[in-house]
Amino acid sequence: MSALNCIRMVFALALPLFLCACAGKKTAPEYALPESGFRTPVSRAVQDRDVRKAERESMLTVYDPAERANRLVYNFNARFDRAVLLPVVAGYQFVFPAPVRTGVSNFIGNLNEVPRLANSAMQGSQTKVNLTVIRLFTNTVFGLGGLFDVATGLGFERQNEDFGQTLGVWGVPEGPYIVLPFYGPSNGRDTLGTAGDMVFSYYQMEYLFDLAGVSDHATAGYVNTGVRAVDTRADTPFRYYSTDTPFEYDILRFAYSKARFLQIME
Structure with a gap:
């Protein structure tokens, strides 16, 4: 990915x-109602410490x-x-027309295969190493030094490491x-x-x-x-x-x- x-x-x-989090900060409806003997509180005021605790424990933090x-x-x-x-x-x-810009991107991407290969090796991923070696060889030899991304068309996806x-x-x-x-x-x-x-x-x-x-x-x-x-x-x-x-x-x-x-x- x-x-x-x-x-x-x-x-x-x-x-x-x-x-949803923003919506949850609105005043609860019962607090907007006038005081009366028929109204039963259904919630309580949220304390600042509870808000800070919820923020610390939130998956969005x-x-x-x-x-x-x-x-x-x-x-x-x-x-x-x-x-x-x-x-x-x-x-x-x-x-520059689109084909030229694509060639530039492909060429830079092919240069970047070398550090990707080094990082794949340092991560101990033989699969990523193999794919990167295949991409580097294929695009350098058959893609005119990397101007064309032949490897992706053959199913060898780029490993962005x-x-x-x-x-x-x-x-x-x-x-x-x-x-x-x-x-x-x-x-x-x-x-x-x-x-x-x-x-x-x-x-x-x-x-x-x-x-x-x-x-x-x-x-x-x-x-x-x-x-x-x-x-x-x-x-x-x-x-x-x-x-x-x-x-x-x-x-x-x-x-x-x-x-x-x-x-x-x-």
Whole structure:
């Protein structure tokens, strides 16, 4: 199950629960009735300590001790996304036709098979290792270096493994929820995993630049980072503040956390 599908599924399950929770905060009808000798109280006022206990024990609860700071970063990401990323993505989609964009995505995906292979091996999953090796070989040889995703058409699905998932398989706890600038939802474990993936990607690209005879590694690295960022955003349908709910932050936090849990349990 892909990360996007996991998030979509959990998002769909979480939204009704949040709406029910909001509805439950309305004043009970009996408190709105005038006092009379015929009225029998059927409920009691909820104490603050009971509310806090229910929140701690709720299945929707995600450990978010820095929520105030995280919301500020979330708002910054939303503004940056609208002001910079989405206009760049729109220009990219206007200039380059769909087949070219698909080829770019396939090529980047084929490069990413190497860290996926490493993480599959570190997780001890022989099945994922085998599938990733087959995908890498098939798309590199028969897909013109990865421009065409031949492997998926043959039934060999992509194994989206990263170092954050590897740490989870090793038993590292997820830690507090974190919203990273530019990157978005994360947690303590995934933040460390993202750093590990970035280091791996850096040395991978340095090796490929040397192999291709590229002399200016710095410029090539910036181009690589920019193209990856635009390609990732173009393939991500999520838009900030478009969910028509004031609880978008809460729902996304829950959806991300549960989606990551499901990915680690696969």
